[in-house]
Amino acid sequence: MLVSIIIITLNEAQNLAYIIEKVHLAAQFPSGNTIPIEIIVSDGGSIDGTVEIARNIADKVIIGPKGRYLQLNSGAKQAKGDILLFLHADTLLPVGAILRILYRLKNPLVIGGGFKKYWNWNTNIKISSFIKFASFWWQGLGNWLVRLLRTFPGDNAIFVRKSIYEELEGFRPLWICEDFDFSRRLKKYGMKRFIYIRSAVLTSTRRYEKYGFFYIILVWFWIYWMWRLGMPQKHLKSKFQNYMIKLKKNHQK
Numbered sequence: 001m002l003v004s005i006i007i008i009t010l011n012e013a014q015n016l017a018y019i020i021e022k023v024h025l026a027a028q029f030p031s032g033n034t035i036p037i038e039i040i041v042s043d044g045g046s047i048d049g050t051v052e053i054a055r056n057i058a059d060k061v062i063i064g065p066k067g068r069y070l071q072l073n074s075g076a077k078q079a080k081g082d083i084l085l086f087l088h089a090d091t092l093l094p095v096g097a098i099l100r101i102l103y104r105l106k107n108p109l110v111i112g113g114g115f116k117k118y119w120n121w122n123t124n125i126k127i128s129s130f131i132k133f134a135s136f137w138w139q140g141l142g143n144w145l146v147r148l149l150r151t152f153p154g155d156n157a158i159f160v161r162k163s164i165y166e167e168l169e170g171f172r173p174l175w176i177c178e179d180f181d182f183s184r185r186l187k188k189y190g191m192k193r194f195i196y197i198r199s200a201v202l203t204s205t206r207r208y209e210k211y212g213f214f215y216i217i218l219v220w221f222w223i224y225w226m227w228r229l230g231m232p233q234k235h236l237k238s239k240f241q242n243y244m245i246k247l248k249k250n251h252q253k
Contacts, residue, residue, distance in 0.1 A: 001105075003027070003037045003098055004081030004162075007058075008071040012089040013049040015204075016041070019089055020057050026093035035098045042075035068154065069171040069178040076162075076170060085159040090204035092120065093157060100197055101159050112160030112186060113195035114152035116143050120202040125209055135205075135213060147196045150187055154179035155203040160186065175237040177227040 005023055009016060020039055027035040041054035044066035054061045064074045076084055083105065087093070097115070104110055119139055121127060127135075145151075152158050158179065168185050171178045186194045208216050227236060 001036070001083065001102060002081040003035065003083045003085060003101065004040060004076075004079035005037055005085045005087055006040045006042055006072060006075030006079060007087045007089055008042050008044070008068060008075065009046060009050050009054070009089045010044040010066060011046045011048045011050060013046070013053055015089055016050055016053050017057060019087070019092065022092045023087070025095055026097035027099075028095075029099060030096075035102065037098060038079070038081060040075045040078055042071040044071050067175065069173055069175075072178070073170045076165060079162065082162055083159060084162050084165055085157060086154065087157055088155045088203070090206065091155045091157060092202040094199045094201060097157070097197075097199060097201070100199055104195055104197065105161070109193050110195055111164045111189050111193045112158065113150075113197060114146070114156040114158045114183070115197045116200040117146075117153075117156045118200040118202055119205045119208075121205050122209055131213055135208075138217065150191050150194050150196065151180055151183045155201070157201045158183065164189070175233055176223060177236070180224065180227070 007016075007019065007023075012019075023037070023039060024034075027037045029035070038059040039057075040060045040062065041050075041058040042062045042064065043051050043054065044064065051061060051063060060078055062071075062074050062078055064070060072086055075086075083101065085098075085101065094115075101113075104113065117139070119135060121135075146153075146156060164186070168182070171182050174181055183194070223236065
């Protein structure tokens with residue numbers, strides 16, 4: 001059974017080779033044999049050499065418009081695998097992750113799922129005891145909610161049978177929260193069929209480190225609930241772009 005790993009990128013030259021190295025390790029049996037995989041990099045217009053690196057180490061490279069749902073769907077369209085694994089370019093798969101997916105999907109009732117998530121703090125950055133405690137508490141709460149509700153953020157490495165992905169017609173054209181929307185639509189098949197894997201992926205905290213832990217938490221909490229309450233995508237997109245501009249301006253001062 002072939003697994004297609006779709007990695008979405010935008011200026012990820014610094015991280016991509018290591019991410020793909022971890023993907024290969026995640027596809028190895030303890031014996032050293034390798035599970036069949038294909039690695040697809042779906043790029044949104046990088047200008048830092050990401051595409052050149054990807055062409056040397058990925059099976060397929062797709063260049064298209066910037067936008068997560070666009071890049072995810074473009075990658076899935078080119079995938080030959082029976083299983084699709086969607087991976088952000090700042091998220092590391094644990095050793096044996098692909099084997100765990102295949103083991104759980106041996107049950108024909110299981111349609112997909114996602115992973116537990118830990119934050120991968122930069123060891124070169126000094127973090128106060130209070131921030132360590134707050135991040136530990138928030139990380140634990142987030143994992144508990146994901147496990148309870150089966151609503152996965154994109155950096156939890158969502159995977160799904162390709163037949164189900166096609167039945168759902170992929171990710172909807174949402175500029176933000178496309179991952180939550182996809183998870184919610186998968187749950188219509190039954191929450192027990194959309195599983196939570198307790199082995200944790202590691203996802204980058206670079207945005208927290210750059211702009212501030214509590215500020216990022218509050219902004220994303222606000223965006224999520226505005227989406228859940230039905231704010232139109234054009235307004236969410238405007239709010240999100242304004243938030244990014246504000247962050248960059250504040251950081252430059």
